[in-house]
Amino acid sequence: MEGKQNQKGSIMTKDRDGDPAIEASGLTKIYGEKRALDGLDLTVPAGTVYGVLGPNGAGKTTSVKVLATLLRPDGGQAKVFGHDVVREADAVRARVSLTGQYASVDDDLTGTENLILLCRLLGHGKAAAKARTEQLLNAFGLTEAAGRQVKNYSGGMRRRLDIAASIVNTPDLLFLDEPTTGLDPRSRNQVWDIVRAVVKRGTTVLLTTQYLDEADQLASRIAVVDHGKVIAEGTPGQLKASIGVGAIHLRLRHSNQRTDAQNVLARFLEQPTLSEHDEVLVSARIPGVEGDAGMAEWASKALHELSLRDIVVDEFSLGQPSLDEVFLALTDRPATPENAAKEGANR
Numbered sequence: 001m002e003g004k005q006n007q008k009g010s011i012m013t014k015d016r017d018g019d020p021a022i023e024a025s026g027l028t029k030i031y032g033e034k035r036a037l038d039g040l041d042l043t044v045p046a047g048t049v050y051g052v053l054g055p056n057g058a059g060k061t062t063s064v065k066v067l068a069t070l071l072r073p074d075g076g077q078a079k080v081f082g083h084d085v086v087r088e089a090d091a092v093r094a095r096v097s098l099t100g101q102y103a104s105v106d107d108d109l110t111g112t113e114n115l116i117l118l119c120r121l122l123g124h125g126k127a128a129a130k131a132r133t134e135q136l137l138n139a140f141g142l143t144e145a146a147g148r149q150v151k152n153y154s155g156g157m158r159r160r161l162d163i164a165a166s167i168v169n170t171p172d173l174l175f176l177d178e179p180t181t182g183l184d185p186r187s188r189n190q191v192w193d194i195v196r197a198v199v200k201r202g203t204t205v206l207l208t209t210q211y212l213d214e215a216d217q218l219a220s221r222i223a224v225v226d227h228g229k230v231i232a233e234g235t236p237g238q239l240k241a242s243i244g245v246g247a248i249h250l251r252l253r254h255s256n257q258r259t260d261a262q263n264v265l266a267r268f269l270e271q272p273t274l275s276e277h278d279e280v281l282v283s284a285r286i287p288g289v290e291g292d293a294g295m296a297e298w299a300s301k302a303l304h305e306l307s308l309r310d311i312v313v314d315e316f317s318l319g320q321p322s323l324d325e326v327f328l329a330l331t332d333r334p335a336t337p338e339n340a341a342k343e344g345a346n347r
């Protein structure tokens with residue numbers, strides 16, 4: 001029955017209203033011994049930013065490649081706007097665009113030349129190509145750099161041009177594979193603004209990231225991926241709530257007391273603590289609120305421990321754990337230790 005339908009192009013390529021942008025179940029991809037994807041399930045509602053969050057090697061790029069039809073899965077299935085990524089790859093390709101490691105821009109060409117070339121390749125006439133190029137360069141803050149060869153661009157400029165190149169024709173689904181990895185905070189913010197603008201115009205965005213705050217900032221839903229599997233899924237709020245515990249966030253008066261404060265908290269709460277970007281901030285999960293002690297009681301005891309050691313706390317709040325804390329709780333290891341270090345190094 002299904003086979004018969006698939007022979008009919010009209011039925012095969014017709015979009016069904018209300019289809020999720022992506023529906024994947026049990027995707028596997030095996031490289032030798034390595035299960036890059038190990039039964040990955042994903043449902044991405046249309047019209048939103050969906051975050052796929054995971055450390056290096058989690059399987060993010062492999063998922064994107066499979067969903068964008070660049071790679072055949074070894075098992076499971078996936079549909080993009082109702083079209084099977086293997087059997088209806090052309091219909092999928094017509095709807096998606098991606099940027100990341102597959103950057104299509106040429107280093108030897110200028111920004112303008114790259115975009116004009118792409119516009120022409122995608123069938124725009126000369127005048128339309130010029131107009132679209134100018135519009136994109138302007139929107140992405142690249143007008144001044146337009147005449148320079150891309151090899152002389154900064155990382156942030158290059159990333160912006162990559163994204164511009166991927167939306168020359170507005171795709172229904174845009175894959176952004178770690179669009180801000182390695183960018184300084186200012187360029188990151190520019191990319192975030194671009195993502196928000198793209199989604200506002202109706203494009204669904206699947207964004208992979210190693211940055212928990214990025215997923216929190218941009219995504220309506222997040223899948224946490226580890227070892228080729230989704231280990232948690234939900235809205236940022238649900239993810240945090242699913243951990244079932246709260247967190248205490250502290251602002252210290254003296255940054256040189258932070259290490260001491262972390263040690264005290266880690267010992268008392270029996271939880272690893274996290275360093276925030278700001279060096280006077282510390283946060284820690286509060287262990288399961290069991291027995292007689294509520295969260296406030298845990299917190300007040302923790303504060304007492306700090307005061308016994310003359311650690312000055314200017315401000316504290318109780319709330320949901322951050323996404324970093326979620327990852328720590330889910331996997332028993334920090335999500336991206338190297339990112340914390342990188343953040344610290346950025347001015």
Ligand SMILES: Nc1ncnc2c1ncn2[C@@H]1O[C@H](COP(=O)(O)OP(=O)(O)O)[C@@H](O)[C@H]1O
Nearest residue numbers: 031034036054055056057058059060061062063
């Ligand atoms: N072409 C390949 N050949 C062999 N192993 C691969 C290949 N591509 C990815 N892998 C492995 O599969 C796992 C997932 O990789 P990847 O999807 O690139 O992760 P991520 O993008 O989350 O960093 C990693 O262990 C990686 O080393």
Ligand SMILES: [Mg+2]
Nearest residue numbers: 060061062178
């Ligand atoms: Mg990757």
